[in-house]
Amino acid sequence: MSALMMHSFKLGLSGSRQHSTVRTAPRCLPARSRGSVRRSCRSTTRHVVTMSANRQWILRNRPDGDIKKTDLELVETPIPAIEDGQVLCKNMYISIDPTHRIWMSDAPQYMPCVELGEIMRAVSIAVVEDSKFDGLAKGDIVSGIGGCQDYFVADGATLNKADPSLPPPEQLGPYSMIIGLTAFYGTTKICAPKAGETFVVSGAAGAVGSMAGQLAKMAGARVIGTVGSQEKADWLTKELGFDGVINYKTDDVAAKLKELAPDGVDCYFDNTAGPVLEEVLLQFNNNGRIALCGLINQYNTDKIGVKNYDMILMRRLTVQGFICIDQLASMGEMLEVVKKGIADGKIKYKLDIQKGLESYIDVVNMLYNGSNQGKLMIEV
Template sequence: MTLNNTQYRLAARPVGIPKPSDWEQTHEPTPEAEDGQFRVQVDYLSLDPAMRSWMNAGRSYVPPVEIGEVMRAAGTGTVLDSRHPDFHAGDTVSGVFGAQRYAVSDGKGVTKLDLSLAPAPVQLGTLGISGITAYFGLLDIGRPEAGQTVVVSAAAGSVGTIVGQIAKIKGCKVIGIAGGAEKCRLLVEELGFDAAIDYKNGDLRAELRELAPKGVDVFFDNVGGEILEGVLARLARGARIVISGAVSQYNSTGPGHGPANYMNLLVSRASMTGFVVFDYASRYHEAVAELAAWLESGQLQSREHVVEGGIEAFPETLNKLFTGENTGKLILAL
């Protein structure tokens, strides 16, 4: 059976927020599965801020997407036909299938999903890389203790919403930093954060002085730049800063904005540690098991922002990450 596949390939290295001209939409037949392979119809694509950094040339924690390649993207889908002994037609699977409607896989890095555990979008978000990032970044690197103050940037995003809720489960005071009154309302009234700071309409440093009078014990940073500097000014002694991302820098057209006040780490005897979730691949099952238990008990809420647009909506939907239009996990339904 010949399947006409629609794909998005990287046509140029973006400068700033990706433009339509940075993408090439292609249409080509999907190859038949050979021995040891299977074909997948991709149903949902995970859209994550890190995808923007993958478009840049240069050294990073994963190789960049090359010009002309299908854009790297995780997703879930349905096996259509298979010549692989471990995967069968009708299986629901997750993997890095790319920004395309169909994919052929040899099974490496692909996981079968149990939809009785949670719907596929939840398994892309809270029970996927977003939740796993929050889990290990906070608990292994941040090491929060009951009664301590935890601050989370991009707190209304896919990772931040989960970080804050885990910190509450662990008995911490949680302050979220987000953009806009509605996102701040969600954090406090629906997700149980103790407070939220609207960085677009407030004074971050002044509000942190009021909300964290004894300083910040753990800062889980997804933003970088001025927000990172603002929190570094309010560290408690022995604080731990988790560098999970820097969305404020991904579309920068000039030099990166680093923390000018990094010496506060010395004064506060604090640590700042870069964190990449792929280093924990052998332990993903630990995180998923505990996250699933918290979901089932009601201690953890899952937030997905699913856009029904088809593969053709990929470029503009991806950009919602950089214009602050999404709340929770951004997913494109194909």
């Protein structure tokens, strides 16, 4: 068993799973911000991991509105054996992303939905426990779609060997396809803000939104974010250098946007849709660009229409929906820009590492009530 696995198991057995850690600086790069927050996670289920048991979250019902405890079930199954070409992996960190709510539904979506009775899908960073695949050996760190479970078996060819120079949690965060590539592609390839233009991002304190805003700052744009709390607003303006923040819960969004963007909006990186989108549409300049990355405002509610769609015509806007998995060709370019941005202190980020696979339902719901602080993941 590798040192990393030992570490992981020790954590698992020590009872520390009921705590979370918000990391604001990488372990292997210069720290720019030292704040940290600890918060209890209201998990009620406890399991002890043994080498013979694999805990798996199984989707039992399609959520109606918020995800409820009865929508998924945590079951124990034997750890599977592997065949030639396969690898047995133990999940270290599971990425918790807004798209989980999409995958749980059977609405039309960009990947197959998770079927009832299946293991809940999730991207993860894992350590190789056993390998019958030539390119991977016990102890290697890999990323893949490991699912919400302790162990998984995968064809070796479907796994990516992680970059050993970067800490594993950061590889689900700023350097990941889901966070880094999404922010990079939407900001630099779709919005492509020019110096002096105004760039608005919704869900701005999220892992993707905060990086998008910082990438737009690096391009010379005036950056405005929308958030749901004063704490998030302060982080963006005082630590990340955003030019302005709108608290959609307390501000008059229309008036505040006019005040912060007196010359109109040129780019909008949209994580939410909903009322913020509708207001931004009204204040767009001609030839504006919208990178549509997420619809978190709409996931847990009945689908309602988007008003002011006509402004796409009136202001000659381009709206492009995109999914990071289509843009892997830009991964190398992203890594170069993001590594440099972090090293130069121009990109800061937070990791919100919750503990314990059993806390999954509580943790995933943090995304939709806005209580996470930075890139959310579970340390298994």
